[in-house]
Amino acid sequence: MQLKFVDAAEVPTLAAFARPIWQEVFTPILPGGAAEAAYLNEKWQSAAAIIHDQADGIRYGYVLIDGQQAGYFAARLEGISLFLSKIYLTAEYRGKGLGSELIQELLIYGRKNGMRRAYLHVNANNRRAFAAYERNGFKTIAHEVTPVGEGYEADDFIMARAI
Numbered sequence: 654m655q656l657k658f659v660d661a662a663e664v665p666t667l668a669a670f671a672r673p674i675w676q677e678v679f680t681p682i683l684p685g686g687a688a689e690a691a692y693l694n695e696k697w698q699s700a701a702a703i704i705h706d707q708a709d710g711i712r713y714g715y716v717l718i719d720g721q722q723a724g725y726f727a728a729r730l731e732g733i734s735l736f737l738s739k740i741y742l743t744a745e746y747r748g749k750g751l752g753s754e755l756i757q758e759l760l761i762y763g764r765k766n767g768m769r770r771a772y773l774h775v776n777a778n779n780r781r782a783f784a785a786y787e788r789n790g791f792k793t794i795a796h797e798v799t800p801v802g803e804g805y806e807a808d809d810f811i812m813a814r815a816i
Contacts, residue, residue, distance in 0.1 A: 654754050656762065658714040661704060667713055668700040671725050674741045682778035689805050696801065711738050716755055718746060728759055735763030735816065737773040756789045760816045772813040783810065790814040
């Protein structure tokens with residue numbers, strides 16, 4: 654597994670790569686289904702949103718398996734904390750332990766950069782991701798429901814662990 658960070662010029666390609674993954678993961682678990690997933694994708698994963706995130710210090714990248722794009726991630730170094738903003742694999746790479754390997758790679762990245770803690774938000778209905786984070790030592794520290802526009806809400810657990 655290799656992590657390949659992207660620069661601004663690569664953002665449109667990454668956004669296009671992320672869209673079907675996002676739709677596949679979120680359409681079945683969001684109360685608003687495909688419409689809500691599309692709205693949130695545009696709000697949080699469009700090229701413009703990713704460029705905005707990059708300006709806020711979030712680094713996006715591809716997960717490469719044998720040179721093939723297998724997923725994407727986003728993370729930010731914050732004081733002593735690593736914020737894991739996005740961790741997604743394509744369908745063909747899920748369920749093979751690669752999500753845990755990706756989490757461990759990101760924790761190593763954080764440790765190498767002086768981080769002592771990692772945290773993330775996970776959708777309350779994303780049971781598969783929640784279980785993966787628990788298997789990797791994350792504990793729930795809060796539950797947060799936040800309006801995100803168009804009548805939708807982000808219903809997230811905030812999870813954290815030492816690194």
